[in-house]
Amino acid sequence: xxxxxxxxxxxxxxxxxxxxxxxxxxxxxxxxxxxxxxxxxxxxxxxxxxxxxxxxxxxxxxxxxxxxxxxxxxxxxxxxxxxxxxxxxxxxxxxxxxxxxxxxxxxxxxxxxxxxxxxxxxxxxxxxxxxxxxxxxxxxxxxxxxxxxxxxxxxxxxxxxxxxxxxxxxxxxxxxxxxxxxxxxxxxxxxxxxxxxxxxxxxxxxxxxxxxxxxxxxxxxxxxxxxxxxxxxxxxxxxxx
Numbered sequence: 001x002x003x004x005x006x007x008x009x010x011x012x013x014x015x016x017x018x019x020x021x022x023x024x025x026x027x028x029x030x031x032x033x034x035x036x037x038x039x040x041x042x043x044x045x046x047x048x049x050x051x052x053x054x055x056x057x058x059x060x061x062x063x064x065x066x067x068x069x070x071x072x073x074x075x076x077x078x079x080x081x082x083x084x085x086x087x088x089x090x091x092x093x094x095x096x097x098x099x100x101x102x103x104x105x106x107x108x109x110x111x112x113x114x115x116x117x118x119x120x121x122x123x124x125x126x127x128x129x130x131x132x133x134x135x136x137x138x139x140x141x142x143x144x145x146x147x148x149x150x151x152x153x154x155x156x157x158x159x160x161x162x163x164x165x166x167x168x169x170x171x172x173x174x175x176x177x178x179x180x181x182x183x184x185x186x187x188x189x190x191x192x193x194x195x196x197x198x199x200x201x202x203x204x205x206x207x208x209x210x211x212x213x214x215x216x217x218x219x220x221x222x223x224x225x226x227x228x229x230x231x232x233x234x235x236x237x238x239x240x241x
Contacts, residue, residue, distance in 0.1 A: 031130050037073065041074075046180045084115055112197060156217055157217055
């Protein structure tokens with residue numbers, strides 16, 4: 001992955017594959033300056049994310065967004081590398097405030113963006129960002145087939161785990177939104193979630209979900225087969241994590 005020549009102390013900013021291609025295709029929207037909250041997770045559009053805000057600079061960030069009724073950006077940060085693409089987050093609910101200034105909030109992923117420039121003139125990071133959207137898919141396979149297959153795979157995972165899942169509950173959800181909802185599950189690794197965040201193809205996102213789900217199913221079935229051979233009381237799940 002190519003690193004952009006944007007400097008920030010202790011952080012490398014990564015340029016996602018295909019982003020130049022996306023720019024050339026013209027799927028970029030307006031630029032804006034956005035406060036950034038680096039986290040060790042990937043926020044996807046439509047995804048609900050509760051946050052406990054305790055660090056002073058991020059309390060300032062959140063309080064500013066509440067006061068000005070604005071969004072902030074969440075970007076995946078692994079401790080040394082800040083990814084180039086993220087999602088804006090709206091503050092949907094103030095769950096609880098504390099006497100020492102800490103605050104619990106519920107956020108929701110909104111618009112995807114890539115970072116053009118970082119600013120360091122405030123206690124928290126801000127960035128000039130460009131929002132982007134999906135491009136028309138060029139693949140031949142019908143989208144409905146991919147949606148059905150992805151839901152079937154998720155259903156099998158929940159059944160193998162002794163839980164219930166009804167694909168009918170997702171009827172009427174636009175394929176784009178559903179691709180992000182399913183991407184937010186534990187079926188995908190954090191890197192796969194980031195890849196689906198960066199992807200500008202609904203079909204590609206569903207294909208990645210299906211591949212990850214099939215791998216997850218294989219892991220569960222292998223665990224259960226060995227569990228049966230060894231005995232029900234032996235926990236070997238750690239061998240497949």
